[in-house]
Amino acid sequence: MALQLGDLAPDFEADTTLGRLRFHEWLGDAWGVLFSHPKDYTPVCTTELGYTAKLKDQFEARGTKVIGLSVDSVDDHHGWSKDIETTQGVKPNFPMIADADRKVSELYGMIHPNASSTLTVRSVFIIDPQKKVRLTLTYPASTGRNFNEILRVLDSLQLTDQHQVATPVNWESGDDVIIVPSVSDEEARTKFPNGWDAKTSYLRVVKQPGS
Ligand code: BEZ
Numbered sequence: 001m002a003l004q005l006g007d008l009a010p011d012f013e014a015d016t017t018l019g020r021l022r023f024h025e026w027l028g029d030a031w032g033v034l035f036s037h038p039k040d041y042t043p044v045c046t047t048e049l050g051y052t053a054k055l056k057d058q059f060e061a062r063g064t065k066v067i068g069l070s071v072d073s074v075d076d077h078h079g080w081s082k083d084i085e086t087t088q089g090v091k092p093n094f095p096m097i098a099d100a101d102r103k104v105s106e107l108y109g110m111i112h113p114n115a116s117s118t119l120t121v122r123s124v125f126i127i128d129p130q131k132k133v134r135l136t137l138t139y140p141a142s143t144g145r146n147f148n149e150i151l152r153v154l155d156s157l158q159l160t161d162q163h164q165v166a167t168p169v170n171w172e173s174g175d176d177v178i179i180v181p182s183v184s185d186e187e188a189r190t191k192f193p194n195g196w197d198a199k200t201s202y203l204r205v206v207k208q209p210g211s
Helices: 023-027 043-054 056-061 074-088 103-107 147-162 185-191
Strands: 013-016 019-022 031-036 064-070 096-098 122-127 133-139 177-179 204-206
Touching: 019 023, 023 064, 031 147, 043 064, 043 074, 043 147, 056 064, 056 147, 074 096, 122 147, 133 147
Parallel strands: 031 064, 064 096
Antiparallel strands: 013 019, 013 096, 031 122, 122 133, 177 204
């Protein structure tokens, strides 16, 4: 069965551009973003990996480690990195897993045989410091992902883990949030002493805690 939200992210050992690593050990106490791309030396993937490298500071600010994966070799990853640097202005500054034997791809369900029997789809997993899967996302090979959205989800997860709030449609960090329905008005008066805007009894909008 495919990995689901709340599942323990499977541990594995793999060769990467930064040497061999054990996934859980490498993650340590950090949040993690594990993402697959279909193939090295392909155009959409080239733009995705360059952009992700540009977000290094953004991921670090969120205490998050990023790791990529495809079924190509470490040598191919290194060779392709030069093209990424030439065309995107920055080379990958995170490890890239060489999953030639597809062990990790199969563990994480990154190969969808009816899309391609040999290549990984564009999967993303956000993993929290307890090693639980908190987001899964699958895009087709022909559609590059929006990595700003991954940052946005990290912001939402990290906020909502700390406070009993949820984030509404198109929310960005700093925007108003929603008090979760499990919090009664009585509890909310203690947690949100500055009050909230009750659009309905269940849609209670409040300033983002800490903003
Ligand atoms: C690409 O990255 O451009 C790509 C890879 C596999 C299939 C289609 C596009």
